[in-house]
Amino acid sequence: MKIVIIGGTGLIGSKTVPILRQRGHEVVAASPKSGVNTITGEGLKDVLAGTQVVIDLANSPSFEDKAVLEFFETSGRNLHPAEAAAGVRHHVALSIVGIDRTDNGYFRAKVAQEKLIETSGIPYTIIRSTQFMEFLGGIADSSADGNMVRLSPGLFQPIAADDVAAIVADVALAAPRNGIVEIAGPERAPFNEIVARYLKAVRDPREVVRDPEAGYWGGRVEERSLVPLGEARLGRIGFDEWIRRSQARG
Numbered sequence: 001m002k003i004v005i006i007g008g009t010g011l012i013g014s015k016t017v018p019i020l021r022q023r024g025h026e027v028v029a030a031s032p033k034s035g036v037n038t039i040t041g042e043g044l045k046d047v048l049a050g051t052q053v054v055i056d057l058a059n060s061p062s063f064e065d066k067a068v069l070e071f072f073e074t075s076g077r078n079l080h081p082a083e084a085a086a087g088v089r090h091h092v093a094l095s096i097v098g099i100d101r102t103d104n105g106y107f108r109a110k111v112a113q114e115k116l117i118e119t120s121g122i123p124y125t126i127i128r129s130t131q132f133m134e135f136l137g138g139i140a141d142s143s144a145d146g147n148m149v150r151l152s153p154g155l156f157q158p159i160a161a162d163d164v165a166a167i168v169a170d171v172a173l174a175a176p177r178n179g180i181v182e183i184a185g186p187e188r189a190p191f192n193e194i195v196a197r198y199l200k201a202v203r204d205p206r207e208v209v210r211d212p213e214a215g216y217w218g219g220r221v222e223e224r225s226l227v228p229l230g231e232a233r234l235g236r237i238g239f240d241e242w243i244r245r246s247q248a249r250g
């Protein structure tokens with residue numbers, strides 16, 4: 001089967017490509033670097049010819065509110081008609097748990113991306129994931145105020161990128177759900193505690209302060225804003241194992 005991964009060079013994309021190739025599929029890692037651009041439309045028609053499944057793992061180069069909304073809207077408006085013309089039978093996209101429960105510019109853009117998928121007419125599965133463990137350092141940096149990192153005690157359940165890629169590959173090979181599946185890491189704990197564990201593990205001296213008023217990318221975080229409320233498929237890699245693997249990789 002021919003599978004095109006839009007954003008196949010990114011964090012999750014580059015881990016998903018080899019899994020699907022190993023299972024015997026023809027996989028194209030498509031991105032601007034390889035001449036496929038969902039914003040300009042460049043290369044889309046050619047790369048989608050003969051494709052059964054498209055996995056969209058692209059991300060906006062800018063996280064500024066307006067730029068990210070424009071990225072996901074323009075991308076969907078170019079990609080979906082091109083997929084329909086090529087007869088694509090399954091569109092898989094990676095979204096985020098809780099995007100409709102916490103208000104921030106990035107989450108609003110992901111809601112817009114999901115709406116375009118749902119109305120595209122192409123059979124689809126949206127995978128809503130919790131935050132990637134690989135994102136913990138970035139979260140600490142974005143919440144830092146000098147030597148203090150202010151974070152909400154709302155529940156947090158990060159998942160390792162290796163687990164995300166394995167699940168994305170499984171979902172892409174299954175029948176379209178025409179709905180949303182949720183995925184999360186195997187451990188759930190307050191946001192401030194997980195980031196404190198992370199900073200300690202990487203010997204970062206900054207102190208994490210528990211602050212119920214601290215937002216996430218500007219949005220308010222309640223106790224269960226960022227974790228799945230219903231059934232979710234869990235990754236296998238716990239925090240300690242993920243730290244061990246990341247340190248082994250250097």
Ligand SMILES: NC(=O)c1ccc[n+]([C@@H]2O[C@H](COP(=O)([O-])OP(=O)(O)OC[C@H]3O[C@@H](n4cnc5c(N)ncnc54)[C@H](OP(=O)(O)O)[C@@H]3O)[C@@H](O)[C@H]2O)c1
Binds near residue numbers: 008010
């Ligand atoms: N971070 C989290 O915790 C989290 C949680 C849940 C879901 N997600 C979602 O997961 C998805 C993948 O994230 P990631 O961290 O793996 O992304 P990433 O590492 O930032 O990679 C982004 C990819 O998008 C490609 N791209 C950028 N502009 C493009 C364009 N105009 N046309 C086609 N491709 C383009 C890049 O290609 P080049 O290499 O050529 O630049 C790259 O392959 C995103 O949709 C994100 O919203 C993230």
